[in-house]
Amino acid sequence: MLEPMTDALTAALAARLPEGVLREITPAYLEEPRSKYPGRDAVLALPGSTEEVAEIVRFAAAHRVGLLPRGGGTGLVGGQVMPDKAPKPILVSLERMRAVRDIHAAENAMVVEAGCVLADVQAAAEQAGRLFPLSLGSEGSARMGGLLSTNAGGVNVLRYGNTRDLVLGIEAVLPDGQVFNGLRRLRKDNTGYDLRHLLIGAEGTLGIITAAALRLYPRPPETGAAVLVVESPDAALRLLNLAQQIAGPGLSAFELISGQGLAFQREMGMDTRQPFEEVPNWAVLIDLGLPQGEAPQEMLEQIFAAGFEEELVSDGVVAQNEAQRQDFWLMREGIPEANRLVGAVASHDISLPLSLVPAFIDTAGVALAELGLRINCFGHLGDGNLHYNVFPPQGEARDAHLHLAAKATRIVHDLVMAHDGSFSAEHGVGRAKVGDLERYGDPAKLWAMRAIKGALDPLGIMNPGAVLRPSC
Amino acid sequence: MLEPMTDALTAALAARLPEGVLREITPAYLEEPRSKYPGRDAVLALPGSTEEVAEIVRFAAAHRVGLLPRGGGTGLVGGQVMPDKAPKPILVSLERMRAVRDIHAAENAMVVEAGCVLADVQAAAEQAGRLFPLSLGSEGSARMGGLLSTNAGGVNVLRYGNTRDLVLGIEAVLPDGQVFNGLRRLRKDNTGYDLRHLLIGAEGTLGIITAAALRLYPRPPETGAAVLVVESPDAALRLLNLAQQIAGPGLSAFELISGQGLAFQREMGMDTRQPFEEVPNWAVLIDLGLPQGEAPQEMLEQIFAAGFEEELVSDGVVAQNEAQRQDFWLMREGIPEANRLVGAVASHDISLPLSLVPAFIDTAGVALAELGLRINCFGHLGDGNLHYNVFPPQGEARDAHLHLAAKATRIVHDLVMAHDGSFSAEHGVGRAKVGDLERYGDPAKLWAMRAIKGALDPLGIMNPGAVLRPSC
Numbered sequence: 001m002l003e004p005m006t007d008a009l010t011a012a013l014a015a016r017l018p019e020g021v022l023r024e025i026t027p028a029y030l031e032e033p034r035s036k037y038p039g040r041d042a043v044l045a046l047p048g049s050t051e052e053v054a055e056i057v058r059f060a061a062a063h064r065v066g067l068l069p070r071g072g073g074t075g076l077v078g079g080q081v082m083p084d085k086a087p088k089p090i091l092v093s094l095e096r097m098r099a100v101r102d103i104h105a106a107e108n109a110m111v112v113e114a115g116c117v118l119a120d121v122q123a124a125a126e127q128a129g130r131l132f133p134l135s136l137g138s139e140g141s142a143r144m145g146g147l148l149s150t151n152a153g154g155v156n157v158l159r160y161g162n163t164r165d166l167v168l169g170i171e172a173v174l175p176d177g178q179v180f181n182g183l184r185r186l187r188k189d190n191t192g193y194d195l196r197h198l199l200i201g202a203e204g205t206l207g208i209i210t211a212a213a214l215r216l217y218p219r220p221p222e223t224g225a226a227v228l229v230v231e232s233p234d235a236a237l238r239l240l241n242l243a244q245q246i247a248g249p250g251l252s253a254f255e256l257i258s259g260q261g262l263a264f265q266r267e268m269g270m271d272t273r274q275p276f277e278e279v280p281n282w283a284v285l286i287d288l289g290l291p292q293g294e295a296p297q298e299m300l301e302q303i304f305a306a307g308f309e310e311e312l313v314s315d316g317v318v319a320q321n322e323a324q325r326q327d328f329w330l331m332r333e334g335i336p337e338a339n340r341l342v343g344a345v346a347s348h349d350i351s352l353p354l355s356l357v358p359a360f361i362d363t364a365g366v367a368l369a370e371l372g373l374r375i376n377c378f379g380h381l382g383d384g385n386l387h388y389n390v391f392p393p394q395g396e397a398r399d400a401h402l403h404l405a406a407k408a409t410r411i412v413h414d415l416v417m418a419h420d421g422s423f424s425a426e427h428g429v430g431r432a433k434v435g436d437l438e439r440y441g442d443p444a445k446l447w448a449m450r451a452i453k454g455a456l457d458p459l460g461i462m463n464p465g466a467v468l469r470p471s472c
Numbered sequence: 473m474l475e476p477m478t479d480a481l482t483a484a485l486a487a488r489l490p491e492g493v494l495r496e497i498t499p500a501y502l503e504e505p506r507s508k509y510p511g512r513d514a515v516l517a518l519p520g521s522t523e524e525v526a527e528i529v530r531f532a533a534a535h536r537v538g539l540l541p542r543g544g545g546t547g548l549v550g551g552q553v554m555p556d557k558a559p560k561p562i563l564v565s566l567e568r569m570r571a572v573r574d575i576h577a578a579e580n581a582m583v584v585e586a587g588c589v590l591a592d593v594q595a596a597a598e599q600a601g602r603l604f605p606l607s608l609g610s611e612g613s614a615r616m617g618g619l620l621s622t623n624a625g626g627v628n629v630l631r632y633g634n635t636r637d638l639v640l641g642i643e644a645v646l647p648d649g650q651v652f653n654g655l656r657r658l659r660k661d662n663t664g665y666d667l668r669h670l671l672i673g674a675e676g677t678l679g680i681i682t683a684a685a686l687r688l689y690p691r692p693p694e695t696g697a698a699v700l701v702v703e704s705p706d707a708a709l710r711l712l713n714l715a716q717q718i719a720g721p722g723l724s725a726f727e728l729i730s731g732q733g734l735a736f737q738r739e740m741g742m743d744t745r746q747p748f749e750e751v752p753n754w755a756v757l758i759d760l761g762l763p764q765g766e767a768p769q770e771m772l773e774q775i776f777a778a779g780f781e782e783e784l785v786s787d788g789v790v791a792q793n794e795a796q797r798q799d800f801w802l803m804r805e806g807i808p809e810a811n812r813l814v815g816a817v818a819s820h821d822i823s824l825p826l827s828l829v830p831a832f833i834d835t836a837g838v839a840l841a842e843l844g845l846r847i848n849c850f851g852h853l854g855d856g857n858l859h860y861n862v863f864p865p866q867g868e869a870r871d872a873h874l875h876l877a878a879k880a881t882r883i884v885h886d887l888v889m890a891h892d893g894s895f896s897a898e899h900g901v902g903r904a905k906v907g908d909l910e911r912y913g914d915p916a917k918l919w920a921m922r923a924i925k926g927a928l929d930p931l932g933i934m935n936p937g938a939v940l941r942p943s944c
Contacts, residue, residue, distance in 0.1 A: 106713055107826040151662050159721075162660060164669075165637065178916040187855040188634060188823045188897040190623050190673055191909055192939060193921045197636075197669030201662055218716050241578055244690050248763035249631075249721035291720035291771075299763075351660045354579040383659040425660040437664055444650040448928060449665045455927035456920060467664055 002066045002464060004087035005043045013043075013059050013090070017052060021045055029091055032081050033074060034347075037431060040082040042068060042091035050171060050179055050210045053092065057208065057461075058177030060090055066464045067092055069204040071146025072117065074138040076349070077430025079150065079203045079466045086465065092208060094145045101211065103128045108216040109168060109185040114145030114209050121214070130216035133160035137336055148209050151201035153426030155332075158382030159252045159289070160217065162426070164200045171211040172199050175457035185213040198452070203428050204463040206456050220252070220289025224296025225325040227257075228304060228316035229280040234358035235312040236284050236381055242310065243286055243303050250299070253287040254382035255332055261376045262331070264338035267394070272334040273327045275317040284381065285332050287325075335378050339389055343398035345373055346405040348388040350416045351425035357384055360419045364388065367411050371404050385425040388412055413440065429467045437467070474538045474936060476559035477515045485515075485531050485562070493519055501563055504553050505546060506819075509903060512554040514540060514563035522643060522651055522682045525564065529680065529933075530649030532562055538936045539564055541676040543618025544589065546610040548821070549902025551622065551675045551938045558937065564680060566617045573683065575600045580688040581640060581657040586617030586681050593686070602688040605632035609808055620681050623673035625898030627804075630854030631724045631761070632689065634898070636672040643683040644671050647929035657685040670924070675900050676935040678928050692724070692761025696768025697797040699729075700776060700788035701752040706830035707784040708756050708853055714782065715758055715775050722771070725759040726854035727804055733848045734803070736810035739866070744806040745799045747789040756853065757804050759797075807850050811861055815870035817845055818877040820860040822888045823897035829856055832891045836860065839883050843876050857897040860884055885912065901939045909939070 003009075014022045023044045030039025047053045060067045066089035070080050082089055097115040104110065105128040112121055118139040125132035134147065136154030146152075148170065152163045160166065169183045172195075182196055199207050230236045233256065240254050259279045265272050266279070276283075286303065288296045300318045307313030319325040339347075352360050361377060368375065373390040380386075390408050392401045413423045413436060423436045438446070453460075453468055464470050475481075486494045495516045502511025519525045532539050538561035542552050554561055569587040576582065577600040584593055590611040597604035606619065608626030618624075620642065624635045632638065641655045644667075654668055671679050702708045705728065712726050731751045737744050738751070748755075758775065760768045772790045779785030791797040811819075824832050833849060840847065845862040852858075862880050864873045885895045885908060895908045910918070925932075925940055936942050 104825065104827055106709070108716075109825070151666075153660050153662075157660060161637075164666070165633075174916055174920060178919060180916040180920065181914050182917060184892050184894065185825050186823045186892075186894050186897070187826075188625050188629060188852075188857045189894040190625075190898055190900045191894055191896045191905075192673075192901060192913060192917065193678075193924060194623075194636070194669050194673050195917050195920055197666050198924075201664075201666050206665075218720055220720055237578070244580075246764055248690060248692060248761075250763055289720075291722055292718055294766075351658045353576065353581070353657050354659075355576055380660075385660045420656050420658075422656065422658050422661040422663055424663050425658070426662055428662045429664060433663075441664060442653050444646055444652040445654060445664065445667050447650060448646060448652065448667055451927040452665060452670075452924055455923040 002087045002461065003064045005065055005090060009063055009065065010043050013056070016055055016059060021047055021052060025091065029070065029093065030081060032078055034076060037078040037081045038084055040084050040086055042082065042089050045090050045092050046096050047092065048096045050173065053173045053208055053210055054177045054179050056090060056092055057173050057175065060461050061176055061459060064459050065090060065461060067461050068463060069145065069208045071114065071143035072138065072141040074142045075146060075150060075430060076427045077432040079428060079430035079463065083465065094143060094210070097210060100124045104185065105130055107185060109213055110216055111183060111185065111211060111213045112144055113211045114143065116144045118142050118144065118147060125216050129219065131219045132214060132216055134163055134166055137333055144212060145209050148200050148212055149202065149204050150428040153380065153385060155253050155255065155380060157380060158254055164197055166215045167196060167200060167212050168215055169213040170196050170199060170209050172207040172209045174207045175462050183211060183213050203430065203466050205453060205467050206462060221292045222290040222294045222296050223288060223325065224300050224319060225285065225287045225328045226300040226304060226316055226318040227275055227283055227285050227328050228307060228313045229276065230282050230284055230313055232282060232358065233361045236282060237354060237357060238310070239284060239307045239312045240382060242306050246303050246306065247288055247299055250288050250290045252289045253285065255285040256378055256381035257283045257285060257332065257335065258377050260374060261335040261338060261378050264342050264376060265334050268338050268341040270334055270338055272331040274331055276315065285328055339376060342391050344389045344391055345398060345401045346390050346408045348409065348412045349425050349427045350388055350412065350421055350423060351383065351385045352416065352419050352421040354384045356419045357381065360415060360421070364412060364415050367415060368408060371408055373401065373404065373408065431466055434467065434469055474559045474933065475536045477537055477562060481535055481537065482515050485528070488527055488531060489524060493517055493524060497563065501542065501565065502553060504550055506548060509550040509553045510556055512556050512558055514554065514561050517562050517564050518568045519564065520568045522645065525645045525680055525682055526649045526651050528562060528564060529645050529647065532933050533648055533931060536931050537562060537933060539933050540935060541617065541680045543586065543615035544610065544613040546614045547618060547622060547902060548899045549904040551900060551902035551935065555903070555937065566615060569682060572596045576657065577602055579657060581685055582688055583655060583657065583683060583685045584616055585683045586615065588616045590614050590616065590619060597688050601691065603691045604686060604688055606635055606638055609805055616684060617681050620672050620684055621674065621676050622900040625852065625857060627725050627727065627852065629852060630726055636669055638687045639668060639672060639684050640687055641685040642668050642671060642681050644679040644681045646679045647934050655683060655685050675902065675938050677925060677939050678934060693764040694762040694766045694768050695760060695797065696772050696791060697757065697759045697800045698772040698776060698788055698790040699747055699755055699757050699800050700779060700785045701748065702754050702756055702785055704754060704830065705833045708754060709826060709829060710782070711756060711779045711784045712854060714778050718775050718778065719760055719771055722760050722762045724761045725757065727757040728850055728853035729755045729757060729804065729807065730849050732846060733807040733810065733850050736814050736848060737806050740810050740813040742806055742810055744803040746803055748787065757800055811848060814863050816861045816863055817870060817873045818862050818880045820881065820884045821897050821899040822860055822884065822893055822895060823855065823857045824888065824891050824893040826856045828891045829853065832887060832893070836884060836887050839887060840880060843880055845873065845876065845880065903938055906939065906941055
């Protein structure tokens with residue numbers, strides 16, 4: 001059992017740290033975006049260096065106190081908030097560790113601290129003439145430590161991979177306070193178990209990531225985008241294959257948009273400059289990044305024409321300039337905002353084998369019909385990743401339908417698993433999906449996870465209750 | 473301590489398995505390509521299914537017998553052979569498990585068993601109109617299980633990543649005989665610790681990989697290659713940057729070739745159709761794969777011209793057809809063969825941060841000069857991965873210089889570490905580099921590795937002595 005932080009322990013910890021590391025906590029630290037989890041009071045620590053993080057972890061280990069690591073606080077599964085009944089923990093926010101330690105433009109690498117905000121990392125890369133391709137809605141506040149710990153996804157996964165694929169090395173404080181110096185910026189390094197990949201995606205339960213060596217890319221000199229109207233998710237999938245044949249590695253993003261998402265934007269009075277008079281049933285946003293001298297507009301016209309010929313595409317617009325490309329992305333990024341304004345009964349972040357996406361969407365639509373909810377299904381089709389969210393009927397209040405949330409989620413997740421999918425594609429497990437992991441997870445994997453957790457964090461102090469239920 | 477397989481135990485195991493799974497062992501199973509390690513006698517098991525592998529592992533766990541997993545036996549660090557003094561183990565060769573379970577061409581995914589030979593996997597992908605991009609010298613005999621367990625590299629890492637980057641999911645038997653079913657073919661799946669990446673590269677010390685869901689790619693419709701003469705490794709590195717700017721993601725490989733490697737081929741009478749009369753000091757092989765309708769030859773001419781203008785390139789040949797491109801690769805692949813014929817005193821598989829490659833090559837050349845050996849330094853420059861091998865002076869026998877091997881290796885590895893590099897880029901640790909890992913490895917990482925090994929394989933039966941020294 002963990003011990004709570006008392007006034008005496010707080011004073012003892014303060015004495016080991018520079019002044020100002022321990023602070024009065026404010027309510028913002030105890031919140032999360034969906035306001036589903038009541039944040040439990042904590043002692044706030046804002047370490048300014050890896051050594052200070054290590055000092056805090058050693059203290060927590062010595063006194064068996066829980067540690068709650070926090071990045072930008074944008075996570076959607078409650079990994080950053082502690083339940084009420086937990087013994088008072090130390091909340092370790094990495095926000096003061098936001099140095100860009102090095103940029104190696106010629107190597108396409110940069111070393112950043114965990115507290116860096118994603119948008120700042122993108123900007124620093126751009127200033128060096130490079131691209132850090134991780135890109136997602138919350139990039140203005142999400143911090144690298146949280147993005148690494150949750151292996152965040154986003155819109156460019158199709159081309160550049162998930163967060164873990166963008167990491168050459170990490171520095172982390174292990175649960176006993178040892179510092180793992182794994183910051184080497186190497187493309188190949190086969191010297192033992194890949195601790196980097198174990199800590200990435202572990203959601204702070206095996207250690208606190210303090211810095212990372214990131215992979216940069218050349219900025220694609222020629223970019224372009226198109227929005228094409230498709231008949232169905234199946235047509236979208238076949239169009240994806242055409243686009244891959246034509247654009248090869250130049251295909252940066254392939255996003256599925258349902259008419260419901262666009263209708264929500266109109267319903268909420270959002271001006272997202274939709275390119276079509278009438279809301280289509282389904283559309284895709286295609287984004288290209290090509291080598292110097294290539295012509296993205298021509299290639300998009302070619303994809304459009306090929307899709308039209310195969311009767312997959314009925315209408316479409318190719319962006320004529322960068323401003324119009326940005327408008328298309330504004331429309332895409334406006335979907336989660338419209339969802340928030342309408343108010344979801346339940347949200348699901350799922351992934352499926354690509355070829356089963358259409359069958360899943362059909363089957364889930366039928367299975368959910370009896371609940372009488374509206375479905376907005378959209379997302380990163382190129383990755384098989386759908387955000388499958390359900391909403392009250394038009395004009396009705398969300399609260400009147402919240403009793404259906406658990407049932408809807410069970411239907412969706414059961415069907416996802418029946419289609420060999422995942423109940424958490426890019427958001428992680430956090431505290432929201434611990435039960436799902438226990439229900440749907442592979443038993444041997446769960447056994448191995450518990451064995452690893454027990455070996456590296458025998459006291460159970462690292463983000464207790466996230467991902468795995470505490471064993472005692 | 474482990475127990476040896478006795479006749480009684482062999483009979484007991486045979487009784488639990490279908491006839492023919494246990495076989496008389498032949499010497500080929502006890503060898504490795506460099507003939508450095510005397511293979512210890514073992515009981516040979518050729519399981520035909522995952523369940524049979526699990527049965528063997530459960531038996532080994534029950535009787536505390538060591539297990540030696542074996543793929544194609546092409547590993548270069550002795551991970552596949554047991555030392556003489558070890559208690560007689562069970563050698564588990566996966567060669568009978570060579571089914572391609574599924575090909576999902578539209579999804580760019582295929583599921584293969586661990587015993588599949590790489591060349592067969594490549595061919596199956598090609599037949600489905602797709603590319604499985606892992607490619608290396610021993611692809612005609614290396615098997616997927618070994619390639620996964622060692623996270624093999626090869627010539628296409630620059631573009632497609634290491635083996636671990638080509639894997640969507642794995643199936644594996646854990647050290648207690650549980651089967652981990654992680655074969656889902658998903659691009660995004662954030663549901664707990666990434667057991668896949670932990671087992672990949674663990675060299676059979678944490679379990680036996682029995683199958684994998686692999687990532688396929690569209691075949692680049694337009695390909696081309698050039699060999700360009702450069703002044704120095706520094707010029708090669710700057711040319712790499714130019715090539716990346718011009719070709720963007722179309723750059724498939726960027727290989728550094730030293731004049732010594734080409735001279736060895738001539739010395740050994742190998743006809744590798746070298747495109748230059750005189751052996752250059754340094755050259756690079758550039759390979760492109762471009763989208764439909766693109767012109768690789770033009771792009772290579774553009775890279776050539778830009779390199780010439782910047783005084784990085786002094787001469788070069790752009791392949792005029794596929795046959796000439798194949799010749800260039802034949803020359804590149806002929807380097808290890810020439811090395812074998814000349815006979816290396818010591819071989820090193822190292823990686824460095826890209827920008828430090830030239831400084832390392834200069835410094836190492838100076839440091840090794842006193843030993844009077846010839847150096848052949850070549851490799852995957854795009855990945856910072858060099859094969860840095862040293863040879864006796866021309867006309868002298870290798871044996872007369874073998875006493876310098878340990879000294880040369882110490883000089884090379886010390887300098888690699890001083891340049892923030894790795895002493896094993898793509899070959900792994902095996903048994904050859906256990907001491908290097910202990911000397912150069914991060915202490916926190918080693919602690920974590922031992923903790924994980926102890927938690928998942930408390931009896932120490934999985935490939936004992938590979939990667940980590942047995943604790944007892």
